[in-house]
Amino acid sequence: MHNFEKRRDRYNAFASFENPLVNLSFELEVPDFRPFCKANKLPPFHVFLYCVLNSLKEIDNFMYRVFEGEVIKIDDFMASYTVLNQDNNLNFARFQRSSDLREFVARSLEAKKFAESSDVLVNSTEALSPLDKRRNVHITCMPWLKLVAIEHPIYQHKSYDIPSLAWGRFSDPRDDGKLSVNMSVLAHHGFVDGYHVHLLAQAIAARAAHIIG
Incomplete structure (x- = not known):
């Protein structure tokens, strides 16, 4: 919490707002990891999700929450994301995050299968x-669309403190060996500035590069 104390005055300022949230949409460039996924029989979405969530955990500013009126730092969060069930209705996959790529992907696929097969809403x-409600990150992906912007449904803006990330479809292969994807990051501005979103983008790209060697 030492790092938070350095910005407590910023938090207090934004916490007084009716809507203290910042939502940035940007084009993220990462090394094209899809050939690696194909060679290793790994689904690209789940590998990208691994990069996103494990990078997010490394940045303190995305780990702050408000609990019982006090700012805390969580030590971890559930891995979760939206899926479509067999009726093409929204459902939630949830599993324990892992820093091991193959374990993460296996857990993610199992959670996806369960959420897809349920006709009732699960994992709310x-x-x-x-x-435990604070130990969360909201993730959604719309692979059919080139995301430009998104407005998340929020019950009460003033008390919202959970980061929400969204992205659209990956670009076609590029000559420079990279892929691009439009991403949106929403967070409490008392905790997160644009600079921290920049750090997250860098961390995701670096993790993807490390994976493919």
């Missing part, structure tokens, strides 16, 4: 304790 936060 209603059954979680108030603290």
Whole structure:
């Protein structure tokens, strides 16, 4: 929490706003990891999700939450994301995050299969304790669209403190060996500035580069 204390005055300023959220949409460039995925029989979405969530955990500013009126730093969060079930209705996949790529992908695929097969909404936060509700990151992907912007449904802006990330379809292969994807990052501005979103983008790209060697 030492790092947070350096910006507590910024948090206090933005926390007084009716809507303290910042939402940035940008084009993310990363090394094209899809040939690696094909060679290793790994689904690209789940590998990218691995890069996103494990990079997010490394940046303190995305780990701050408000619990019982006080700012805390969570030590980890659930891995979760939206899927479509067999009726083409929204559902939620949820699993324990792992820093091991293959373990992460295996857990993600298992969670996806369960969420897709359920015709009722599963893995909502209603059954979680108030603290566990804070141990969360919201993820959605729309692979059919080139994302330009997004507005997330938010119950109450003033008390919203969970980062929400979204992205659209990956670009076609590029001559420079990279792919691009339009991404949106929403977070509490008392915790996160544009600079921290920049750090996240750099961390995702670096992790993808490390994976493919």
